[in-house]
Amino acid sequence: MVSKTNSILICGTGALATFFAARLSAVGLKVTMLGSWQAGIDALNAHGAKLGEAAYPVRAVSDPRECQGAELALVLVKSWQTERTARQLAECLSDAGIAISLQNGLGNREALAAALGLERVKGAVTTLGATLLGPGHARPGGEGVTTLEAHPALDVLAAHLAESGLRVERSDAVESLLWGKLVVNSAINPLTALFQIPNGKLLESPPAHEMMAALARETAQVAAMQGIELPFDDPVAVVEQVARRTASNFSSMYQDVLRGAPTEIDAINGAVARLGGDFAPLNRAMWQLVRALGSW
Numbered sequence: 001m002v003s004k005t006n007s008i009l010i011c012g013t014g015a016l017a018t019f020f021a022a023r024l025s026a027v028g029l030k031v032t033m034l035g036s037w038q039a040g041i042d043a044l045n046a047h048g049a050k051l052g053e054a055a056y057p058v059r060a061v062s063d064p065r066e067c068q069g070a071e072l073a074l075v076l077v078k079s080w081q082t083e084r085t086a087r088q089l090a091e092c093l094s095d096a097g098i099a100i101s102l103q104n105g106l107g108n109r110e111a112l113a114a115a116l117g118l119e120r121v122k123g124a125v126t127t128l129g130a131t132l133l134g135p136g137h138a139r140p141g142g143e144g145v146t147t148l149e150a151h152p153a154l155d156v157l158a159a160h161l162a163e164s165g166l167r168v169e170r171s172d173a174v175e176s177l178l179w180g181k182l183v184v185n186s187a188i189n190p191l192t193a194l195f196q197i198p199n200g201k202l203l204e205s206p207p208a209h210e211m212m213a214a215l216a217r218e219t220a221q222v223a224a225m226q227g228i229e230l231p232f233d234d235p236v237a238v239v240e241q242v243a244r245r246t247a248s249n250f251s252s253m254y255q256d257v258l259r260g261a262p263t264e265i266d267a268i269n270g271a272v273a274r275l276g277g278d279f280a281p282l283n284r285a286m287w288q289l290v291r292a293l294g295s296w
Helices: 015-026 038-047 079-092 108-116 152-163 174-195 199-203 206-225 235-245 252-259 269-279 281-293
Strands: 007-011 030-034 049-051 054-056 059-061 070-075 093-101 121-126 130-134 137-140 145-149 167-171
Touching (some): 015 049, 015 130, 015 152, 030 079, 070 152, 079 108, 093 152, 108 121, 121 152, 121 174, 145 174, 174 252, 199 206, 206 235, 252 281
Parallel strands (some): 007 030, 007 070, 145 167
Antiparallel strands (some): 049 054, 121 145
């Protein structure tokens, strides 16, 4: 069990990774970031993790041998990068080191556990958002909550996150929260990526609004098929609330499409479609449409 640490490893150099790196560096933690984006690594080492106009010192590396002995690792890479990151963590985490996935979609925890062992992987969910303005430079995307698995190994991390000013909760039902976030992401992200609009615009078009609502209902139905009790009763009301609260935000999937980068569609709508089969035709359609965006 990790009882004390003054340092943390953050896997990733994107928007949320930069956001968390900045907030944790600001309260005195020694932050190392492990990534593969060389422009991001160079900017982080030269200027620190920039959040708005402020910058905070971090150390960024691409080689896991440069962060040996890490005790706590926040995993904030895209879902399609998880298997590679799991192999790197197997090389650089200490024997008792813990990896905490704060990623979108399904399958990330399982991929980490395959390399590290289930007991060394803990669950977490964040509803925070961030936009990448440039290498090593992020803009917060509104208020949100970060919920950590209620495990003693995460007590210190919870204290550091709270000290940084973030809203932190603990829960024994992280899987329920993960599916709750999946309902939101599966309904908002693909539509904003396809239409190339900020989240709130989905509420202004009746056809887009209805499609968003239908996707939310369908993903909630698939959750019920998996025996998952969602953290809310009305999936449509929750998705509408999130779209309204984050009206000016660009979803992470839309940001990926704009940058010409791979999206997390396989771990979001694709995962729902695979689990739901014939009961998830809308998720399957979103899965195929977003994949088609990058096929020519």
